[in-house]
Amino acid sequence: MNKVKELPGEAIVAAAQAPSIKNSFLAYAQRVRGGDMGALPAVLGLLVLCAVFAIARPSFLTAINFANLFTQGAAITVIAMGLVFVLLLGEIDLSAGYASGVCAAVLAVTLINTGLPWYVCMLAAILTGVVIGTVLGTLVAKVGIPSFVVTLAAFLAFQGLVLVLVREGTNISIRDDIVNAIANRNLPPWLGWALYALCVAIYAAVQLRRARSRTKRGLVADPLSLIAFRVGMLALFAGLAVAALNLERSRNPALVSLTGVPIVVPVILVLLVFWTLVLRRTGFGRHLYAVGGNTEAARRAGIPVDRIKISAFVICSSMAAVGGIVAASRASSVDPNTGGSSVLLYAVGAAVIGGTSLFGGKGRVLDAVLGGAVVAVIENGMGLMGYGASVKYLVTGSVLLLAAGVDALARKRAAAAGLR
């Protein structure tokens, strides 16, 4: 997306003139220095955080902890992904947390009471999310009530709904093995490697095809060396991760073996790739950005603004449903607190920390994943530190501020250069 096209004129963009791997690096360095940093600040914040925890608690760097990280952060990350769509419009969904609770409760209740197979129950849960999103979106887009108020009302109502569904506060256990596997089981090691190979191959193929097609049209394309480099980096880091996750991490290998990539990892990856495609490569995604950036301009361009808004809420609530399913799976149960307490704030926080703007028009699904990682690492690391209740709150707040501060200071340099 960042390819630079020279039109007649004099000012110089170093890299675009002769795209080569060296020039591409120079251009990237220049972009970063000039302030266009993409995901860099969030990644930086994440690295600082990991370093701090690794020094404080060596067990932070063990294979088992690495695997835990993914399952711990999964639900929040998935909900945050959905929230990105609503935030892109400059709206908010306060009810996403409890919506995930409602959908989880629907899953649990249908599993227990109807005896239908797991996939039907999951579908019911997601369908519940779709209905919720449609109602919320319609109230916002058609009736014109501010989303903060609509979703605050929903936030209250869904608390009640969860209570009704779980019969006034009882706790429903989920006994379905497949549902419970999502957040508690791992892929067999060979399957992890197979998926890894597939991902790398697809990535390489897409990159190559794109470059070929652009070259054919006479547009500036990435040089082969650069593509090779990117694919190589992906292969290296993803390979390291898969290898780490395939290590034996049981504390009692004799008793039970614990290896492989947690099942949530491919789930999150698929969602990430899918929604990124939707946002970046479909007309719907483009229109979402347009409405968020300048609603009036979008309307004048003939974009059905109301429909876009409703769709965003539908996506948000359905992703909340998926998040609810993951949470239910992880807890193997649903109770009235599912999706409550800090879930919503953490999810919105994850999206914002990743770089999504609350004013709309700016954000990526990847932001939610990066921000979700920050939140998960903080929770995970703080869990290792063993502080008392009050100190833990204090330290968690400070650590969050630290991670966001690194990010903010990095971005501030960009703003100073006149790039906003």
Added chain:
Amino acid sequence: MNKVKELPGEAIVAAAQAPSIKNSFLAYAQRVRGGDMGALPAVLGLLVLCAVFAIARPSFLTAINFANLFTQGAAITVIAMGLVFVLLLGEIDLSAGYASGVCAAVLAVTLINTGLPWYVCMLAAILTGVVIGTVLGTLVAKVGIPSFVVTLAAFLAFQGLVLVLVREGTNISIRDDIVNAIANRNLPPWLGWALYALCVAIYAAVQLRRARSRTKRGLVADPLSLIAFRVGMLALFAGLAVAALNLERSRNPALVSLTGVPIVVPVILVLLVFWTLVLRRTGFGRHLYAVGGNTEAARRAGIPVDRIKISAFVICSSMAAVGGIVAASRASSVDPNTGGSSVLLYAVGAAVIGGTSLFGGKGRVLDAVLGGAVVAVIENGMGLMGYGASVKYLVTGSVLLLAAGVDALARKRAAAAGLR
């Protein structure tokens, strides 16, 4: 503020040509039909709500319930007033709830442990608010971390701080009579009437002076008849309210007498008038609107944007401190939940329901009071209905939606006329 000044030109503004009471009414009716409704939608929503509850539960209309309403809504309203300042800038303060908890805890701890007089302890609490606001504001304005993240971190840290202050979760009783009086005692009836007379007199004087000064300068001024009408309406409604609050509302008048305006009422009135003056009639207030409306334009006009932002956070946190004091007084105790759970969402909700925009640049302190009233009426009415937990959540959500829906539909008509 709505005076219309004719410049040479042809289009006609009915009222301004010959300001008289009749023309003023016509102009108001036209403004409302044209969509410029001011507080009307919120008041309308409030009336609908009251009617619904009064029909469902006759005790809703009793004197004692009327008096309860004020003390029940006071803390949220005060916190919402402060939030308006931050929202006006397009920022948010998620920590306002727990900040009020921290300040309340400071009050309780100093009262218990130091034995200092109540006013010193209150000052300490408010000073804590000022410090909190300064820190938050500086992080947002100078370091450039998004306010959502800063205040989310503060939200966490302050939870820890409250716990530390109340010694890991104990509930501290407040035994100071004056502090407890704020939210639990009433003015003697004669003082209520005296204050009433004073208010009406001041209002009349200000209106008259203003009209005289404008006439002298040759600007269009309100006609005397209109001023008389306004003052009359104020005198009538305020008089009715004072009279109602001065009714005997004890269950056992023989045993104990319970009459008079609750002390929180003048407290809220003073805060309302003071902050409205600051927003509408000082340079600071003007600059606040400017920064919220268009930060870049404000910066170019030489407004010290950072300082304005910090001030807004300071005001917000100090008002949270006042809200915390009111809450502590009402509960006669402070515990780790003070300012927690739904306080923040209700406070932001109050401001937004009243008509304050989350995008900045639009809002009044009066909004917070009206929205606070909506929230208080809902809580009060729902308390009378005696539903179980789940039904209560569901109904509360729906009622909130109803009140906001009336408002939204009224405003939508305005937008349709091309006025946004």
Added chain:
Amino acid sequence: GDSGQTTSTSTSSATEAAKAGKVGVILPDSKSSARWETADRKYLEEAFKAAGVQYDIQNAQNDKTAFQTIADQMITNGATVLMIVNLDSGTGKTVIDKAKSQGVATIDYDRLTLGGGAAYYVSFDNTKVGTLQGEGLSKCLTDKKADKPIVAYLNGSPTDNNATLFKAGYDGVLKPKFDGGEYVKGPEQSVPEWDNTQAGTLFEQMLTEQPKIAGVLAANDGLGNAAITVLKKNKLNGKVPVTGQDATVQGLQNILSGDQCMTVYKAVKKEADAAAKLAVALAKGEKPTASSSVKDPESGQDVPAELMEPQAIYFDNVKDVVADGYVTKEELCTGDFAAKCTEAGIS
């Protein structure tokens, strides 16, 4: 206090401790009751330190996700015994299952994880707590010679299973009286998250709707205090009996001043000591035996258990709590309460 470094090693028997393994404790929250952070943590720490066992005590802050994360982290950190106060049975069971699969021994502390199959269960009988509250209220109403009194309920959090158990307890005592026409059932509300501020508004509205309320069954001292504040405002304090639980300083003071009728004292130290004893034994690789057992209603299995008896506290036996060291005289007998303390025989 100084809960900054809880992962401490005993100095006396470091080598033995290293062999002995490590105990992880997860407390549920710090807001529904002050006991977890002020009492349980303290007593458990003391017991573990005395036994020279490594330990790690954390609080899940009423967050299920955090609860599971902490459990993961404790196992990662090398805990060999896991002692949990579950937030709900589902997450509790997941944690216990995970721990068992890793060869980590488990203890249910204070709350039984239904169907969880923990090795031991140490607790107060929560239904019994409710029964004591119900009986206490009846006693106070009888003392006040109330005729067909209207009794209002301020239940605990609708999402807290313990609140359900308490309610079962006091319903067991009071329901027959309602049915028999001796008492009249008044309004009832569950207080979300045990929030005292909301409890105040809820009770104020109950009183507006039903001004003749003559007795309040409040599920703990905080809720009781919220009701008392409203009663005070209406000058009804002392005339309407209010119950409580936890024997907090605030609750005891309210009892001394006559505003509260009773509270339920749970000798946390006994509970903590019993649990710590089991945990230390497990950490050292022993297989301790429990004094009794409890039937898990869900799995039908018998869980070895240590059960403590809660105690009802009225004006006359407030001194027991002080004598136990649960509350100190300095905290309790401040200012105006000094005289009352003397009256109640606290020295």
Added chain:
Amino acid sequence: MTPLLEVRGIDKSFGPVKVLHNVEFAAYPGEVTALVGDNGAGKSTLVKCIGGIYPIDGGQILFDGKEVHVHSPRDAGELGIEIVYQDLALCDNLDIVQNMFLGRERKHGILLDEDSMEELAEKTLSGLSVRTVKSIRQQVSSLSGGQRQTVAIAKAVLWNSKVVILDEPTAALGVAQTAQVLELVRRLADTGLAVVLISHNMNDVFAVSDRIAALYLGRMAAQVKTSDLTHAQVVELITSGRSGELGLKNGVTP
């Protein structure tokens, strides 16, 4: 010749302020109609009413002789009316190509066809002699005033529409760019489109227009062939609403 676009007796008020009074206006295929008027006369409001941005209070809009109801910009677009608004209405968070194809993206199946859009955008822009745009993948927020205007114009002429309305399109343009746009306007009309040009520059108006319509304080003072008017007469119509026999009588439409 029937006009391609005609409005009859349009009224429009904002709250208590009446901005358009019974306005009549027509645009003919193959012709450039210049719409002139003082600041605040109501030109942009009239255009926004035609474009479906503001609902009209009264009157009719006729397209190709048949009455149509334009409730939203979408309706206008479907009729084949393309408008460059004075307040340019670009999405600052999107780049030049994305803005130019907004609402009418080219697709490969369901995925966007970025490459062909980029190619076409580049071609269109270079035809408008924009020489200083560094990259057409640049966000429009970083463009200069004139560059933004060019993007908006390029966006509007990219489509095969029947009516093109340009609200002060050359206000921010340099000498060369203005010439290009005027030439483009003429070329569009010559291919049979009805073009409406709003401008304060009399030279430009006389250079390209076939007809001139003058708005005065929300009333249509006159709509006359350009060849029948002089510079001075148009200025008089703009500033006082009448000029000799032409214009408003006693402030109302004759």
Added chain:
Amino acid sequence: MTPLLEVRGIDKSFGPVKVLHNVEFAAYPGEVTALVGDNGAGKSTLVKCIGGIYPIDGGQILFDGKEVHVHSPRDAGELGIEIVYQDLALCDNLDIVQNMFLGRERKHGILLDEDSMEELAEKTLSGLSVRTVKSIRQQVSSLSGGQRQTVAIAKAVLWNSKVVILDEPTAALGVAQTAQVLELVRRLADTGLAVVLISHNMNDVFAVSDRIAALYLGRMAAQVKTSDLTHAQVVELITSGRSGELGLKNGVTP
């Protein structure tokens, strides 16, 4: 005569894109200096650098012969530099009077003196022949393009500043209003101020300016007395950066 405002060797890049190359420019008291250049030449960027909106990468700004550091618009205001930006920067949520006095409100003690501000605003605006503004208590969001521009100009000339810079001030103005603004520009210079006028309209430039400075692709091609130049020469400087002896040699400043 020493220039009142002078910039020396200013460089400015946005990320990898260099927009100003070693620009020299001076404005003299009592004179109108016209700054011309093609779209995207860098005129507005230069003005924003002077106004403290963008930090400069290199070079100096001199005021009254002394080097000054302008880090924010506040600094520029304190020096006595008043600027009307091309992107008008008005607060849409405030009314006309509030915008005109923004940052410099008149006060009675600590309270605002609304009445005197209203009076003064009205006087200033009517001097700019705005006849269609319905109320000066109207929000600026409801103004027409030309009305907004007039408010921005009125705002800038309300103060006693030493340098006034106007970035395309007449772009959206009607015939009469343009004449008024040009006259105002001349009047300001005649009272001893240094006025800088950016415009694409050669007639306007020649009508009021004493000196012309031409920017070409971020480089200053020439700064010459208006009387020494012809229309054609200026257009040549704008479009190709040189004209005969004048202008850039081989694309760099001579």
